[in-house]
Amino acid sequence: MQSTATNKTASDEQILELLRAEHSYERGFRLLMTCYRERLYWHIRRLVLVHEDADDVLQNTFVKIYRGILQFEGKSKLYTWLYRIATNEAISYLQSKARHSTETLDDTSNLLSNRLRADEWFDGDALQIRLQEAITQLPDKQRIVFNLRYYDEMPYEEMAVMLDTSVGALKASFHHAAKKIEAFFRETA
Amino acid sequence: MKKDQSSIDRELRELSPFLHDLRSKEDGFHLPENYFDGLEEQVFQQIDALGARRKPVRTTTARTGFWNSLAWLWQPRVAIAFSILLVAAFAVWWMWQPKPSVIETNIPLASQIELTPExxxxxxxxxxxxxxxxxxxxxxxAEDENSEPPKTPAPKTNTSTRNEKSGPDDLSPEELELLLDDLTDEEIEQML
Structure with a gap:
């Protein structure tokens, strides 16, 4: 699996302390970007698939974080809050693309997989392409849960805080998603 | 983020051995080399374009703070505003200066000139x-009053009337006004 881990050079508390003071706000934000840019990038990339789109969404995500970080109340972990913003940005981006397209939902999934094949920054084999096709066919919520668990290895408890859903509902969602993906492979074999 | 690798491994092995095996293989996603190096500046460019950049606050000592405040005065807009304020203050001061009611000149006043009766x-x-x-x-x-009175007053004649040569002393201001109303400019000129 491509890099999903980042060497953390500062704790969330250190970052937040810098962000709280006006004179060190920018330094704190740069530190936050350094610590979380890779993880957020890969989370976004697996939702939008194409590097170019992931780049746009990641930049928008950081702009939103820059403008709204002071609204972070510390009730959840910092990365949970950051992932929520990144996820919302990615889903909004995909929905916006779908609105501007005349394609149906199925066609939109095909469009995504076609774009993935054309992406110069993807060279996965046939199995990986089919896996991504299968994931794009999932409903948004299931796709987010599947990616967070399968790629980011996020515990259900933290996912529950991030998505404001119960752990049980998330487990069920992940199981449904896994079964649908298996079924997709069987049907398209 | 706290990784939950063992948990997900166990879960996937039970749920879908196929996905478990697939997960351990190369997924094919890559990104440009040094992509993250330029990311920060691109983000700040967007923030600047939105006008959302926070101005960094610099901590200053008392000494540098004093010189910085002086430097602040040299900004063009401050200098212009200060100049306008100075001109306005001078104008107000000048307007409120007490002024003589009569302009002093070298020309003497009529009352100061001594003229002979002639x-x-x-x-x-x-x-x-x-x-x-x-x-x-x-x-x-006035001329009559200034002229020398005769040593012996002229005898009054019965024929003389008030309209003729009667002295102005004999007339009240009302009578004098009535008399003057009756006279033309030429008559007054002749009288003089």
């Missing part, structure tokens, strides 16, 4: 049209 009469005669009848009458009275 000079006065000559002036009046030259500019008789500039005077009102009342002024001429008063002038005539």
């Amino acid at each position: 000079e006065l009469e000559a002036y009046v005669m030259e500019n008789v049209n500039d005077f009102e009848p009342e002024q001429l009458a008063l002038l005539a009275i």
Whole structure:
């Protein structure tokens, strides 16, 4: 699996302390970007698939974080809050693309997989392409849960805080998603 | 983020051995080399474009703070505003300065010029049209008062009337006014 881990050079508390003071706000934000840019990038990339789109969404995500970080109340972990913003940005981006397209939902999934094949920054084999096709066919919520668990290895408890859903509902969602993906492979074999 | 690798491994192995095996293989996603190096500046460019950049606050010592405040005064807009304020203050000060009611000149006032009766009469005669009848009458009275009284008063004749040569002392101001109303400018001129 491509890099999903980042060497953390500062704790969330250190970052937040810098962000709280006006004179060190920018330094704190740069530190936050350094610590979380890779993880957020890969989370976004697996939702939008194409590097170019992931780049746009990641930049928008950081702009939103820059403008709204002071609204972070510390009730959840910092990365949970950051992932929520990144996820919302990615889903909004995909929905916006779908609105501007005349394609149906199925066609939109095909469009995504076609774009993935054309992406110069993807060279996965046939199995990986089919896996991504299968994931794009999932409903948004299931796709987010599947990616967070399968790629980011996020515990259900933290996912529950991030998505404001119960752990049980998330487990069920992940199981449904896994079964649908298996079924997709069987049907398209 | 706290990784939950063992948990997900166990879960996937039970749920879907196929996905478990697939997960351990290369997924094919890559990104440009050094992509993250330029990311920060691109993000700040967007923030600047939105006008959302926070101005960094610099901590200053008392000494540098003093010089910085002086430097602040040299900004063009501050200098212009200060100049306008100075001009306005000077204008207000100048307007409120006490001014003499009469402009002082080297020309002496009429009251300060001593004229002989002859000079006065000559002036009046030259500019008789500039005077009102009342002024001429008063002038005539003044001349009479200034002239030497006769040692022996002239005997009064019965034929004399008030309209003729009766002295102005005999007339009240109302009578004098009535008399002057009846006279034309030429008659007054002749009288003089």
